[in-house]
Amino acid sequence: MSAFPEGFCWGVATSAYQIEGSPLADGAGPSIWHRFAHTPGHIADGETGNIACNHYQRYLEDIGLLHELGVNAYRFSIAWGRVLPEGRGAINRKGLGFYQRLVDALLERGISPVITLYHWDLPMALQDRGGWINPDSPQWFADYAEVLFRTFADRVTSWITINEPWVIAVLGHLEGRHAPGWRDPSAAARVGHHLLLAHAAAVASYRTLGHGQIGIALNLEPQHPAYPKAADLLAAQRRDAFVNRWFLDALFLASYPIELAQIFGPAWPKFGAVALDQIHYPGDFIGVNYYTRARVAAAPEAKPLGAICLPPPREKSTAMGWEIYPEGLGEVLGWFKERYGNPRVLITENGAAFADPAPCAGLVLDPQRIVYLRSHLRAAAQALAAGVDLGGYFVWSLMDNFEWAEGYSKRFGLYWVDRQTLQRYPKSSAHFYRSVIATQGAVL
Ligand SMILES: OC[C@H]1NNC[C@@H](O)[C@@H]1O
Numbered sequence: 001m002s003a004f005p006e007g008f009c010w011g012v013a014t015s016a017y018q019i020e021g022s023p024l025a026d027g028a029g030p031s032i033w034h035r036f037a038h039t040p041g042h043i044a045d046g047e048t049g050n051i052a053c054n055h056y057q058r059y060l061e062d063i064g065l066l067h068e069l070g071v072n073a074y075r076f077s078i079a080w081g082r083v084l085p086e087g088r089g090a091i092n093r094k095g096l097g098f099y100q101r102l103v104d105a106l107l108e109r110g111i112s113p114v115i116t117l118y119h120w121d122l123p124m125a126l127q128d129r130g131g132w133i134n135p136d137s138p139q140w141f142a143d144y145a146e147v148l149f150r151t152f153a154d155r156v157t158s159w160i161t162i163n164e165p166w167v168i169a170v171l172g173h174l175e176g177r178h179a180p181g182w183r184d185p186s187a188a189a190r191v192g193h194h195l196l197l198a199h200a201a202a203v204a205s206y207r208t209l210g211h212g213q214i215g216i217a218l219n220l221e222p223q224h225p226a227y228p229k230a231a232d233l234l235a236a237q238r239r240d241a242f243v244n245r246w247f248l249d250a251l252f253l254a255s256y257p258i259e260l261a262q263i264f265g266p267a268w269p270k271f272g273a274v275a276l277d278q279i280h281y282p283g284d285f286i287g288v289n290y291y292t293r294a295r296v297a298a299a300p301e302a303k304p305l306g307a308i309c310l311p312p313p314r315e316k317s318t319a320m321g322w323e324i325y326p327e328g329l330g331e332v333l334g335w336f337k338e339r340y341g342n343p344r345v346l347i348t349e350n351g352a353a354f355a356d357p358a359p360c361a362g363l364v365l366d367p368q369r370i371v372y373l374r375s376h377l378r379a380a381a382q383a384l385a386a387g388v389d390l391g392g393y394f395v396w397s398l399m400d401n402f403e404w405a406e407g408y409s410k411r412f413g414l415y416w417v418d419r420q421t422l423q424r425y426p427k428s429s430a431h432f433y434r435s436v437i438a439t440q441g442a443v444l
Pocket of ligand 1: 015164289349396403412
């Protein structure tokens, strides 16, 4: 019996800086990740996205892999700096042309493009104007989005404005582990707000220019008390506000959790009713990027949250050290039905990195990833049966790629990429996912 309805959206996801390579080709302007990766000490093994998977040259071959999988959708991001090298103003027709060729080739194969407008690679020229802390940044983003809405109005009907605003605000501006590498709580709070304003501005623009669906993709992670102790429960609730409800409550409830003012202290701006009303913009769907849960213990000395996350047992962990916890996907999906009015949800990322072996006879055996995907797909099917308005599922990722500060050391792909030759090899999980799609989940 099929676990998923006819018309369910089956896809895989990637992002520009992680797979394309050629970051400065054909007039493209450099991004903050180009600068960050070229700054020694930021990326494992000193790697950069200069080559990545060379998707910029090999995109037709990669569309062949999508066809082999049998997906009906492909989520990818557009590099802002290829289209607007200065981030604003003059359009780089060669850069835009790459994405026009990519979209047309996908449509020829019957694969629906799902475009992420922003997956972390802000043009450096805009960072030099302050980047996302600049109050003009929402308008910069809306103007960029409008160029793409007009270019693809007739061909693309699924858009994601921003990927994981929490990661941008926290890893990029509070912890400094991602570009632009800032460690400034006040900046992080303002960046989070400007990203929500940017999302709202793009949604408003799309309402006049497009006739498809537009949403945002959030990284969501259940926060569970490590032990049945009041202090751990309170710590988990604080971290839930910080990781999950910061953006969920803003988008759906036009309010920030009260814990954020306590966590950020004086660095947290005093947002008024108008500001909160301006971010009340969930769009047509919510993208959920789910990987794992956190087990949270109280730790008063661990500022600003007063909480730490305990490492999971090795036998239940992925190569990223994240716990394999499929029940958490069902929990996250349930939030939308229980708290936020049961909006349309897409699982826009779900997957895992494992220490995959090298190819043997052209195939990589990755049984752990099959177990991971099967258990999470079952959780998704159960949520769907329980009434969650789930419209699609995207595996992260099509192929092994640049995993940000981890470089190429963490392999998330359904296809294994030889770092010397860039040859793509199917993993057994690719064949598994192909069978799931072909049977609408009956094989689960
Ligand atoms: O860590 C795996 C993925 N998580 N979400 C954002 C993507 O860019 C990452 O590769």
